[in-house]
Each structure stands twice: as structure tokens, then as C-alpha cells.
Amino acid sequence: MMFNCNAMFSLQKLLGKDDRFFRLMEGSAEEARASIHGLSQLLKAPEEKRSLNAFIEARRKDKRITKELSEHLCKTFVTPLEREDIEALADALYKIPKTVEKFGERFLLSAPHVRNLELNRQLTMLEKAADIVVTLVKELRRGVNLERVKAQNDELQQIEGEADKFMLDVLRDLYNGDHSALRVIVLKDLYEILEKVFDRCRDTGNIVFHIVLKHS
Secondary structure (H helix, E strand, C coil), rough: CCCCCCCCEEEHCCCEEEEEEEEEEEEHHHHHHHHHHHHHHHHHHHHHHHHHHHHHHHHHHHHHHHHHHHHHHHHCCCCCCCCHHHHHHHHHHHHHHHHHHHHHHHHHHCCCCCCCCCCHHHHHHHHHHHHHHHHHHHHHHHHHHHHHHHHHHHHHHHHHHHHHHHHHHHHHHHHHHCCCCCHHHHHHHHHHHHHHHHHHHHHHHHHHHHHHHCCC
């Protein structure tokens, strides 16, 4: 497929002064990032102070945003993007805090079996992925530089690929280490959910990139 990397388009012109779609999508991306930051805080907090409140609040906010976006989509005749693209992006963004909250729930339920669990490297990569997701969604508001969006999405895909490789190393150590059967089951479940969070971020990046390609 050939494309001009310097091609630019202005989605906002289609709506004039109505930027509500962009505002809502950006708000959803911000809540997705907030949920990931909340996950980092949860894992760093002392066991007796750990709580799901940050995740619950982020998901509730994102649910309200997604509902408002859906309602606005039903009431608006002219939209800045194809309707199926707006719906796909909204759904992908909502799945990020939803999956993060699921990880938090499992983590707290299995507290006795996850002491000394080291996830700093994964969290660093995940926070970077969340930052890129926010940046990519914000690109849709303005005249979009295809080359820049492609570079950002490529970086997001690279992070997801590195996370997959690192996860394999972690699982290899888990399966071959001196661990109880129950701890292996618990940690495998947590690792797989965490991997899904990376996948949700990757999916969001792909959707944004495909939207940009359509309008280039």
C-alpha cells in the first residue's frame, strides 16, 4: 500500500465549532490512562492500604463518557468520523480501564499469593503505552500528520511486542521455578490479564491509525 506520509487532513472542519466528539474521545483516553496510573499506585501501596477505588472511579467516568458519546452519535447527522469508527474507538478505549480493574480485583483477592511480585518493568511499559494512546486520540482533533501518527502507532506496537516477549520470560521462570501449584495458577492468571491490557492499548492505536489512513 502506497501513501503520502506528508498528507494531512482536518476532521474538525466537518463539524465547524462542534468538537464534542473529540472532547469525549480524548476524555475516554485520559480515563484509560488514569486507570493505568491507578494500577501503578495500587501495586506500590502497602497491603493494608490497597483499594480498588481509583479503578472504579476511572471506569465509572469512562462509562459515562462512552454513554454520552453514544447518545451524541445518535442525535448527530454529520459526524467527524464514520460512525463505525467512532463506536470502535469508544469500545476499545472503554476496555482499557475495564481490564485494568479486573486485574486489580484479582490482585487483591490473591494477596497472600502475590507478595513480592515484581511488575515494575511491565508497569513502566504500560504507562508509556497509555501516554501514546492519549497522544494518538488527541491527534484526531487537529490536522493529522500521517507520518507522526504512524511513528506513534509503531512505537505502541513495539511496546506491546516487548511486553509479550517479557511475559514469556516471566512465565518460563514461573513454570520452572520453585513455586507452589496455587501460586503458579494465580500468577499466570494475573500475567494473562495484564497482557490483555497491553493488547487493548495496541488495538486502540491500530484503530486510530486506520482512521487516519482512511482520510489521508
